[in-house]
Amino acid sequence: MASVTVSFEDLWKRFGRRAVLTGVSGTLRPGRVLVVTGPNGAGKSTLLSIVSGLLRPSRGTVRYRNGETELPRRAWCGVIGVAAPDMAVYEELSAIENLRLFTRLRGLRATDDQLAELLDRLGLAAREQRRPVGVYSSGMKQRVKLAQALVHDPPVLLLDEPSSNLDGAGHEVVAALVRERRPATAIAVATNDPREAAWGDEEIHLAG
Amino acid sequence: MTRLSNILVWILGAWLAVVCWAAFHYAPTAQGFVGESARIVFFHVPQAWVAVVAFCVNLVASIRYLRTRNPLDDARAAAAAGLGLLFSILATATGSIFAKVMWGSFWNWDPREVSIAILLLVYAAYFALRQSVADEERRGTLAAAYAVLAFVTMPFLVFVVPRIYWSLHPDTIINTSGTIKMESRMLQVLLGSVAGFTGLFAWLYSLNVRLARIALRRRQREEG
Amino acid sequence: MLGEALAVLAKELRSELRSRVALNAILLFALTTLVAVAYQIGPYRIHEEDRPHLLAALLWIILFFAATSGLSRVFVKEEDAHTAKTLRLAARPGAVFAGKFAFNLLLLAVLEVLIVPLFCVLLGYSVAGPLGLAVLLAAGSVALAAVATMVAAIIARASGSGTLFAVLTVPLALPLLVMLIQGTRAAAGSAEVAAVLPALRGIVSLAGVTLVSSAFLFPVVWHD
Numbered sequence: 001m002a003s004v005t006v007s008f009e010d011l012w013k014r015f016g017r018r019a020v021l022t023g024v025s026g027t028l029r030p031g032r033v034l035v036v037t038g039p040n041g042a043g044k045s046t047l048l049s050i051v052s053g054l055l056r057p058s059r060g061t062v063r064y065r066n067g068e069t070e071l072p073r074r075a076w077c078g079v080i081g082v083a084a085p086d087m088a089v090y091e092e093l094s095a096i097e098n099l100r101l102f103t104r105l106r107g108l109r110a111t112d113d114q115l116a117e118l119l120d121r122l123g124l125a126a127r128e129q130r131r132p133v134g135v136y137s138s139g140m141k142q143r144v145k146l147a148q149a150l151v152h153d154p155p156v157l158l159l160d161e162p163s164s165n166l167d168g169a170g171h172e173v174v175a176a177l178v179r180e181r182r183p184a185t186a187i188a189v190a191t192n193d194p195r196e197a198a199w200g201d202e203e204i205h206l207a208g
Numbered sequence: 209m210t211r212l213s214n215i216l217v218w219i220l221g222a223w224l225a226v227v228c229w230a231a232f233h234y235a236p237t238a239q240g241f242v243g244e245s246a247r248i249v250f251f252h253v254p255q256a257w258v259a260v261v262a263f264c265v266n267l268v269a270s271i272r273y274l275r276t277r278n279p280l281d282d283a284r285a286a287a288a289a290g291l292g293l294l295f296s297i298l299a300t301a302t303g304s305i306f307a308k309v310m311w312g313s314f315w316n317w318d319p320r321e322v323s324i325a326i327l328l329l330v331y332a333a334y335f336a337l338r339q340s341v342a343d344e345e346r347r348g349t350l351a352a353a354y355a356v357l358a359f360v361t362m363p364f365l366v367f368v369v370p371r372i373y374w375s376l377h378p379d380t381i382i383n384t385s386g387t388i389k390m391e392s393r394m395l396q397v398l399l400g401s402v403a404g405f406t407g408l409f410a411w412l413y414s415l416n417v418r419l420a421r422i423a424l425r426r427r428q429r430e431e432g
Numbered sequence: 433m434l435g436e437a438l439a440v441l442a443k444e445l446r447s448e449l450r451s452r453v454a455l456n457a458i459l460l461f462a463l464t465t466l467v468a469v470a471y472q473i474g475p476y477r478i479h480e481e482d483r484p485h486l487l488a489a490l491l492w493i494i495l496f497f498a499a500t501s502g503l504s505r506v507f508v509k510e511e512d513a514h515t516a517k518t519l520r521l522a523a524r525p526g527a528v529f530a531g532k533f534a535f536n537l538l539l540l541a542v543l544e545v546l547i548v549p550l551f552c553v554l555l556g557y558s559v560a561g562p563l564g565l566a567v568l569l570a571a572g573s574v575a576l577a578a579v580a581t582m583v584a585a586i587i588a589r590a591s592g593s594g595t596l597f598a599v600l601t602v603p604l605a606l607p608l609l610v611m612l613i614q615g616t617r618a619a620a621g622s623a624e625v626a627a628v629l630p631a632l633r634g635i636v637s638l639a640g641v642t643l644v645s646s647a648f649l650f651p652v653v654w655h656d
Contacts, residue, residue: 014431015343054517056277056345056656077521087521088514092447104439105523132450148518274652322606329603336599340591346656350586353649354600357582360645364607364638 004066004079004155005029006051006186011060013046020046021057026204028156028186033178035200036190042208044190045084048158051188052082064156078106081149084160088145091134095119095144098133099151106152118147123173138165146174150181157181160190171195213414220411224404227397235397245309248302250397254405255299256324261409262292263327266334267359270352282348283420285355286338287413293331295409299324323365330358433527440523440531444506445538453509454502454539462498462547466554469494475556487557488616492609494551496576498543503580504597506532507588516588525651529581533646536584537577544569557620564619564628571632572612575639579604582646585653611635 006028013021020043028034028051036044049055051062053076064071064079071079089098099115119129122143128136133144142165149157159178163171178187178199189196197203231250238246269285272278303321304314315321337354341347390398448454469490478486510516519528548569551557559565580601587596615631 017427017431019431052521054520054656074524080521082517082521084517086514087517089518090443090447090515091513092450093443097446101439101443102518102522105436105519105527107436148522326603326606329606333600333603336596337586337590340587340593340596341589346589349652349656350590353653354583354586356649357579357586357642357645358604360641361579361604361607361638364611364634 003030003184004064004071004186006062006064006156008051008062009060011047011050011062012058013043013050013055014058021050021206023060024204024206025060026202028188030155030184030186031182032186032201033182033199034188035197035203036188036206037192037197037203038206039208040192042206044206045086045160047204047206048082048084048160048188048190052080052158053077054082079154080156080158081152081154082158082160083142083145083149083162084158085164089133089141089148092132094132095124095129095136095147098144099147102148103151108152110151115147115151118151119143121173122147122177123170139167139170142166143170143173146177150177155185157185157187158190159187161193161196162189162191163193163196175199217411220404220407223400224408227401227404230397230400235394236391238391238394242309245306248306249394250401252299252302252306253398254402255295255302257402258405258409259292259296259299259324259327261406262288262295262413263330263359263362265413266292266355270355273348273352274356277345277348279344279348279424280417280421282344282352283424284413284417285348285352287416287420289331289334289355290416291409291412293328293335295405296324296328296331300328326365327362330362334358433524433530436523436527437530437534440528441534444531444535448535448539454505455542457505458498458502458539458543459546461501462494462543463550465494465498466547466551470551470554473555475554483557484617484620485613487555488613488620490555491548491551491557491616492613495543495547496605496609498547499540499576499580500598500601501594502539503536503577504584504587504592504594506536506581507584508592508597511588511592520655525654526647528654529585529646529650532584533577533581533643536581537573540573540577544573559620561619561621561623561625561627564622564625565616567625568612568615568619568628568632568635571635571639572608572615575608575635575642576605578639578642578646579608582642582649582653585650589653608635608638611638 007026009025011021011024012019020041024043024047026034036047038044046055050057053062053073064076066079089095090101093101096112096115096119099110099118100112103110103115116126116129120126124140124143124147128140133141136144142163146159146162149159159174162178163174166174175195178189181187189199191197227250231247232244235247235250237244238249265288266285269281269288273281273285300321303324307316307318307321308314334351334354338347338351341350473490507516510519548565552559583597583600583604587593587600590596611631611634615628615635618627618631621627
């Protein structure tokens with residue numbers, strides 16, 4: 001896949017009478033990390049949800065372009081990887097089984113060794129990878145969530161508080177991951193954490 | 209309200225008044241029924257007809273909403289469903305009264321009786337669903353999806369099941385042999401009543417939609 | 433698409449075999465109801481002439497309400513466990529619906545394989561046409577699974593409550609239930625498969641219509 005850019009213009013989102021987003025615009029492109037900051041309830045997660053296609057905006061547009069071609073909405077999920085606090089993985093399945101499921105759902109083939117290697121790079125020990133996710137600590141679960149966002153090598157990465165629940169080592173792993181993916185991937189990070197905010201080349205601050 | 213629609217409403221009122229009078233004084237007594245009980249047909253049948261018409265209007269508005277996500281289409285669907293619920297309650301009630309007079313019990317599990325009662329259940333379920341969703345757009349989408357699903361299953365109840373079962377219902381006026389089996393004055397009153405009740409539905413529906421339009425416009429102004 | 437649907441089905445089966453929540457709910461409900469009914473009624477308490485329709489109706493009451501106690505889980509648990517969004521982004525809507533429909537169908541099959549023979553034994557229900565009954569059960573399961581899966585998708589995005597699931601499913605499933613009961617009576621009374629044909633035609637059409645409309649409605653309900 002050639003590089004995918006995402007542009008969003010004048011995004012508004014209302015929940016009932018409450019306006020959470022009031023005219024937000026921006027662009028995601030490979031080689032740049034867009035950081036979305038703001039206090040709790042400012043709409044950071046809402047913005048990422050709209051950009052990912054999970055939510056419709058009350059007003060405004062989101063466009064995905066692969067080179068010169070605009071991608072229709074139903075094709076967006078094929079090019080994005082999303083990790084967010086309200087997006088869990090299946091707790092009855094092991095980490096490997098989860099990743100196997102998500103690769104199959106996307107029509108991809110990956111061996112268990114490849115999946116194990118990804119989990120290993122994210123800091124999930126080999127002996128844990130075949131245990132049900134339900135017995136994991138919150139930090140381990142976060143690593144599996146990140147893995148499911150990355151397993152299909154998406155050209156667009158949307159990370160909502162990616163190092164939440166992670167220790168210092170875990171934070172470093174995510175930082176390295178962002179650095180590594182940056183040249184070929186359009187990345188957006190929604191965060192309250194100043195360490196994560198420091199990854200950004202551009203910032204959107206939501207006042208809330 | 210325009211002058212023309214004002215006039216039409218007055219005409220509707222007069223029409224319905226005439227229908228009520230004609231139901232008792234113009235139409236002759238039907239044969240084969242207990243006393244004057246058959247006269248309920250001039251009210252019962254139009255109510256059932258309107259309940260079905262409302263269902264169709266709800267379907268069209270629901271499909272439009274699924275395509276446009278225009279809140280006014282959702283309001284139209286809800287308005288039609290509300291009136292459909294009202295008229296299916298009335299149809300069930302008048303049908304039960306007739307059943308009590310004719311056969312001694314309010315409910316006989318006759319397939320047509322059951323059909324209109326199930327339509328009532330569909331409307332009630334539709335509103336239960338609407339009540340349980342806080343987000344407006346999602347409420348409209350889910351309600352519209354349910355309305356479409358209900359519409360595609362209803363023909364089975366209305367058309368298939370009665371053919372499998374023997375029915376207590378008086379022979380339908382328009383039946384499979386294509387002949388009309390009703391005395392002409394009775395037919396006139398019945399058709400007049402159907403037209404009147406349809407007009408009543410149209411008027412109540414248009415009032416509801418106007419109210420919804422005003423409320424939407426006011427909200428849009430407040431939100432800027 | 434088939435591979436993706438099978439992946440969803442495999443996931444559902446794996447999860448269910450590890451937790452057994454839906455299976456337990458459905459089977460325990462059915463067994464409890466069956467035992468309660470069998471204890472009170474047994475093979476001798478119903479008059480011979482009433483047995484065909486009463487027993488057919490009882491069988492489907494037990495199966496239907498057992499099914500409604502567990503078939504909604506397939507979508508409700510995704511919302512409860514916060515895996516719905518993850519699945520929404522990973523899989524196409526058609527694959528999600530097909531996989532979950534197939535899972536519900538398997539659940540129903542397990543329910544029927546266990547409960548129907550037990551019902552026949554405990555209540556002395558002799559079925560002259562077991563082949564006809566099997567065909568009826570298969571077709572009825574497809575139709576019921578289709579209705580239940582679509583309604584489950586709707587209520588999972590509403591409040592997800594079991595009550596709402598029952599409220600929405602009952603009006604849609606009633607035509608199906610009526611046809612199934614009639615068909616079961618016919619199968620019990622005759623060894624010929626042709627005896628169940630009138631009901632079977634209606635059931636197969638209902639299943640087809642529901643599946644086709646779900647193909648259009650599900651993506652709209654599943655995605656915002």
